[in-house]
Amino acid sequence: ENTATKKYTIAVIPGDGIGKEVTPWAQKALEKAAEGVAEFEYEPFDLGAERYLRDGSILPEDEEERIKKTDAILLGAVGDPRIKAGILERGLLLKLRFDLDQYVNLRPSKLYKGVTSPLANPGDIDFVVVREGTEGLYCGAGGAVRRNTPNEVATEVSINTAYGVERVVRYAFKLAMKRRKHITLVHKKNVLVNAGDMWQRIVDKVGEEYPEVTHDYSHIDAATIFLVSDPSKFDVILTDNLFGDILTDEAGAVVGGVGYSASGCINASDEYPSMFEPIHGSAPDIAGQNKANPTAAILSAAMLLEHLGFDEAAQRIHKAVEADIEELGSTVRTTDQVGKDILNRM
Amino acid sequence: ENTATKKYTIAVIPGDGIGKEVTPWAQKALEKAAEGVAEFEYEPFDLGAERYLRDGSILPEDEEERIKKTDAILLGAVGDPRIKAGILERGLLLKLRFDLDQYVNLRPSKLYKGVTSPLANPGDIDFVVVREGTEGLYCGAGGAVRRNTPNEVATEVSINTAYGVERVVRYAFKLAMKRRKHITLVHKKNVLVNAGDMWQRIVDKVGEEYPEVTHDYSHIDAATIFLVSDPSKFDVILTDNLFGDILTDEAGAVVGGVGYSASGCINASDEYPSMFEPIHGSAPDIAGQNKANPTAAILSAAMLLEHLGFDEAAQRIHKAVEADIEELGSTVRTTDQVGKDILNRM
Ligand SMILES: CC(C)[C@H](C(=O)O)[C@@H](O)C(=O)O
Ligand SMILES: CC(C)[C@H](C(=O)O)[C@@H](O)C(=O)O
Numbered sequence: 202e203n204t205a206t207k208k209y210t211i212a213v214i215p216g217d218g219i220g221k222e223v224t225p226w227a228q229k230a231l232e233k234a235a236e237g238v239a240e241f242e243y244e245p246f247d248l249g250a251e252r253y254l255r256d257g258s259i260l261p262e263d264e265e266e267r268i269k270k271t272d273a274i275l276l277g278a279v280g281d282p283r284i285k286a287g288i289l290e291r292g293l294l295l296k297l298r299f300d301l302d303q304y305v306n307l308r309p310s311k312l313y314k315g316v317t318s319p320l321a322n323p324g325d326i327d328f329v330v331v332r333e334g335t336e337g338l339y340c341g342a343g344g345a346v347r348r349n350t351p352n353e354v355a356t357e358v359s360i361n362t363a364y365g366v367e368r369v370v371r372y373a374f375k376l377a378m379k380r381r382k383h384i385t386l387v388h389k390k391n392v393l394v395n396a397g398d399m400w401q402r403i404v405d406k407v408g409e410e411y412p413e414v415t416h417d418y419s420h421i422d423a424a425t426i427f428l429v430s431d432p433s434k435f436d437v438i439l440t441d442n443l444f445g446d447i448l449t450d451e452a453g454a455v456v457g458g459v460g461y462s463a464s465g466c467i468n469a470s471d472e473y474p475s476m477f478e479p480i481h482g483s484a485p486d487i488a489g490q491n492k493a494n495p496t497a498a499i500l501s502a503a504m505l506l507e508h509l510g511f512d513e514a515a516q517r518i519h520k521a522v523e524a525d526i527e528e529l530g531s532t533v534r535t536t537d538q539v540g541k542d543i544l545n546r547m
Numbered sequence: 548e549n550t551a552t553k554k555y556t557i558a559v560i561p562g563d564g565i566g567k568e569v570t571p572w573a574q575k576a577l578e579k580a581a582e583g584v585a586e587f588e589y590e591p592f593d594l595g596a597e598r599y600l601r602d603g604s605i606l607p608e609d610e611e612e613r614i615k616k617t618d619a620i621l622l623g624a625v626g627d628p629r630i631k632a633g634i635l636e637r638g639l640l641l642k643l644r645f646d647l648d649q650y651v652n653l654r655p656s657k658l659y660k661g662v663t664s665p666l667a668n669p670g671d672i673d674f675v676v677v678r679e680g681t682e683g684l685y686c687g688a689g690g691a692v693r694r695n696t697p698n699e700v701a702t703e704v705s706i707n708t709a710y711g712v713e714r715v716v717r718y719a720f721k722l723a724m725k726r727r728k729h730i731t732l733v734h735k736k737n738v739l740v741n742a743g744d745m746w747q748r749i750v751d752k753v754g755e756e757y758p759e760v761t762h763d764y765s766h767i768d769a770a771t772i773f774l775v776s777d778p779s780k781f782d783v784i785l786t787d788n789l790f791g792d793i794l795t796d797e798a799g800a801v802v803g804g805v806g807y808s809a810s811g812c813i814n815a816s817d818e819y820p821s822m823f824e825p826i827h828g829s830a831p832d833i834a835g836q837n838k839a840n841p842t843a844a845i846l847s848a849a850m851l852l853e854h855l856g857f858d859e860a861a862q863r864i865h866k867a868v869e870a871d872i873e874e875l876g877s878t879v880r881t882t883d884q885v886g887k888d889i890l891n892r893m
Binding site for chain 2: 349352451453
């Protein structure tokens, strides 16, 4: 027996819309990149809109338990216009992020050579957003009284803990040490004074342990300006769950479209598997048409490999993607063609 | 006596930083535009960082009472790095917006001829953001326990009422009727299900009374993409307090900088005066250097005139600003030079 290769189980959740078209390519890229290095076994999960419409289940307990036992998760996208907003997002995607305690939502933004940014002078864009993944306005607290009456009141509660903030702040500082050693905390501390003040204090405190890393602060509104006017100034952006959601979509647009943006929902304590997904959604408008760009999904496979410690295998994907985009980035191709082109280069 | 001109009292609050440099130009433009049409009396208020550092007051009750009795307010900017974030913003700016029940925060975004957008192909950008101004995460609800300990928990609560949402939704539909008759509701209803669902239901309901107005929906994250990839698609963007804050700064960047973006905090029921301000902040980095662009402040004077019903006088300002930008928009000028140039054209 080959004792040099390790065995891993990967949960595969294609989900909805274009998620189903791009995820097979992520899996193929993973497979090919890991040849001779690691052995992957895939466990597919039929979760998402079709399943929900068929039998009403969103994330059955026994399936979640099986997912928890895997080594990592490849996810496509979640969301379907036939289903009321929030049901699948909260019942499946966010439930996994929360239950599997994936507290670091890691979202690199890079302008690849060959991609046309919508900005006239984009500069050299290469930053990472470290988005908190298990707290804030995403925790599902809040409610409504007197629904459907003129006296309705609806609340949403953002819960933030020093425990939850400190661990993601530490992750960001460690990451900054491997990069250009600069962190920008993004919040809205002039309005959200309770949470904002806590984030700032914890960043200041942890920052003292990393004298080589400089850090500054930007309000979320100002940060959306800088992403357009001077995106190359960022190295590591550290922010909460909602602001991270907003900034990474804008960042995706700035680097030429969310079709190139992958993400990792990371349990950095390795108690549960981490999950890797493109940041784009299920894109119902182009689903089923073999039009979606699988690059982001393929890049999420590279992030999965890095997470498991296979940096060289991840590099194989990165190099193939970079070469593909540089040569063919502006050509209109089908999902399958892009997938094949990238795999052929690996 | 001249009975043709009406008399109005305008509260002037230059505030902090560049607010003090641009507000005098807003006042001069107002004065000149209204010549022969209306008579303005100005009541200056010394509020902001200097005052706070001098005697500890932020917004004394008697001064707020005097402000409430005026017909409209010209405000510069609030915020100073010497003072902990939130104190002036919440104690002065937001307190006025809330106490004066300025529930419509109206923020037009227009790409003027002569301004260079950071976008390579900006298209014809001309939309208005109708931002709710008295609810949501800005209401100051929330708190913290065990501050400064590892067990700290900090919350922020977004309070949303059918009463508060419906009135701003109605304003947006009325405004859309005077424009290109399209509204985009922006929220995050797949995560913030309580508030998002209420917003959507109220938009659907009020929309039935305006069959000529079409409306669609975009998640806040997707909206930040469209502002970069296809900003000309928007006519009226309708959104809550926080999302409106974020989108209007990004929109300001997209139309060539927040130096051209004015806003009105409007009490559309006319119980209290409305307030007009540039959307930019106090910009401490360039304050006191005669560098800030007073155009946004001058445009806020035009919004004030429109609000009081002086559309022709407002047009005088708009025309002068448009001509100035078209001819000299790309020239580096001092605050005073831009102010003089615009006034000379009126
Ligand atoms: C689908 C949605 C719940 C999700 C989020 O808001 O986190 C998505 O926008 C993302 O960024 O992964
Ligand atoms: C200064 C701050 C409180 C304010 C806000 O968040 O509303 C500003 O950003 C704005 O947009 O007017």
